[in-house]
Amino acid sequence: MKFDCVIIGGGPAGLTAAIYLGRFRRKVLVVDAGHSRALSIPTSHNYPGFADGISGAELMRVLREQAVQYGAQLKTGLVSRLTRDNDGFSLTIDGETVTSPRILLATGLKDHAPDMPGLHQAVADTSIRYCPVCDAYEATDLSIAVHGSIKDAESKALFMRTYSRDVTLVPDHDDIDREARARLAQAGVAVSEAAADIRPMDGGIQVELRNGHALQFDVLYPVLGCDVYSGLATGLGARSTDVGCVIVDDKQQTNIEGLYAAGDVVSDLHQLSVGAGHAAIAATAIHRSLPANFR
Ligand SMILES: Cc1cc2nc3c(=O)[nH]c(=O)nc-3n(C[C@H](O)[C@H](O)[C@H](O)COP(=O)(O)OP(=O)(O)OC[C@H]3O[C@@H](n4cnc5c(N)ncnc54)[C@H](O)[C@@H]3O)c2cc1C
Numbered sequence: 001m002k003f004d005c006v007i008i009g010g011g012p013a014g015l016t017a018a019i020y021l022g023r024f025r026r027k028v029l030v031v032d033a034g035h036s037r038a039l040s041i042p043t044s045h046n047y048p049g050f051a052d053g054i055s056g057a058e059l060m061r062v063l064r065e066q067a068v069q070y071g072a073q074l075k076t077g078l079v080s081r082l083t084r085d086n087d088g089f090s091l092t093i094d095g096e097t098v099t100s101p102r103i104l105l106a107t108g109l110k111d112h113a114p115d116m117p118g119l120h121q122a123v124a125d126t127s128i129r130y131c132p133v134c135d136a137y138e139a140t141d142l143s144i145a146v147h148g149s150i151k152d153a154e155s156k157a158l159f160m161r162t163y164s165r166d167v168t169l170v171p172d173h174d175d176i177d178r179e180a181r182a183r184l185a186q187a188g189v190a191v192s193e194a195a196a197d198i199r200p201m202d203g204g205i206q207v208e209l210r211n212g213h214a215l216q217f218d219v220l221y222p223v224l225g226c227d228v229y230s231g232l233a234t235g236l237g238a239r240s241t242d243v244g245c246v247i248v249d250d251k252q253q254t255n256i257e258g259l260y261a262a263g264d265v266v267s268d269l270h271q272l273s274v275g276a277g278h279a280a281i282a283a284t285a286i287h288r289s290l291p292a293n294f295r
Helices: 012-023 056-069 119-124 132-139 150-160 178-186 272-289
Strands: 005-008 028-032 073-076 079-085 088-093 096-100 102-105 109-111 144-148 167-171 195-201 204-209 214-217 219-223 226-228 259-261
Touching: 005 012, 005 088, 005 096, 012 028, 012 056, 012 272, 056 073, 088 102, 102 272, 132 150, 144 150, 144 204, 144 214, 150 167, 150 178, 150 219, 167 214, 204 219, 259 272
Parallel strands: 005 028, 005 102, 028 073, 102 259, 144 167, 144 219
Antiparallel strands: 079 088, 088 096, 109 226, 195 204, 204 214
8 A cells, every 4th residue: 555654653742643634535544663651641631622631641542542533554563764755754663664755753752750669550650750841740749750850950959939938859860959959958949969769659769878878758859851762863874962862854854855743852842732733734734845645
C-alpha cells in the first residue's frame, strides 16, 4: 500500500496528526514502538475539555480509536532507519521497508529517572512527578522536593513556590553554587545536602542524604534531563537544539524538505496540548504540500 504520509510515533502528537490527515482523506500509516510518555500520566487535569481529568491511557485509547475511524493504519513496530531519495523517504520497520513522500516525526523523548526501586508505582501514586507545568497545582501545600543539579533544578524549585511554602532542592551531587543558593534562600526554598539514596515510602518519598540524615517528602520532582528521540531526523541532517529537540519552521517542517516533526521531539514545553497544536499545523501543511486529492 502506498501512503501519503508515514507518522513515526503514535503518542498524542502522532495520533492527532493521523486524525487530521485522515480527515483530509490522506492515506496514513502510524508506526509506534508503544512507549508513549502519555501512558504514565495517572490523571491529567490540565488537558482542555476534561474538567474531571483524564488518564493518559484513556486519552491514548480514544485518540487511537478516532485515528482508525478516519482511516489511519496503526502499526506496532520500531523504525530503525530513515533515508531519503528523489522519490521521498524509505523507512525500515522491524526489517520491512515502507516508502512515503512525507514523514512526520513524533517520537517524543525519554526522561532520565532517579535510580530507585518501585519507580513505576511511585509515578502512578504521584509521589514522583516529572512535570510541574502539568501537575504542580495538584501538589498545592504538599512538602515538595526538586532533585537534580542546583543549576538545572533551580528554576523548577522556584516555580514550585507558587504552590507550596515547603519546597526543598535536593542536589544530586555536592555543589557550591553560592549565587543560586542565595536566590533560592531569598525565595524561601531550602537546599539540602546531596542525595545518596531515594526510595518510596508509604504516602511519599524518603531521601537519604550523604551526611546520613533522611528527609521525607510528599512528592519529588526529578530534574535529571532526558534523551530526545530525534536521531532519525538528525541522521538525515535535520538541525536540532543543544538538548536534541528538532528545529522546525512555522509549519513544523524541518530543514529537510518533506520531513516534519511534532510534540516532545520538537518542544521544550512538553505538553499534550502543545503536541496537539504542532500536529494540527504539521498535518495541514503536509496535506497542502501533497498533490491534490480531488474527488
Ligand atoms: C508522568 C507524566 C505525567 C504527565 N502529565 C501530563 C499532563 O498532565 N499534561 C500534559 O499536557 N502533559 C503531561 N505529560 C507530558 C505528556 O505525556 C507528553 O508531552 C506527551 O506524551 C508527548 O506526546 P508525543 O506524542 O510527542 O510523545 P510520546 O507520547 O512520548 O509518544 C512518542 C511515541 O513514539 C514512539 N517512538 C519513539 N521512537 C520510535 C521509533 N523509532 N519508531 C517507532 N515509534 C517510536 C514511542 O514509543 C512513543 O509511543 C506527562 C508526562 C509524564 C511522563
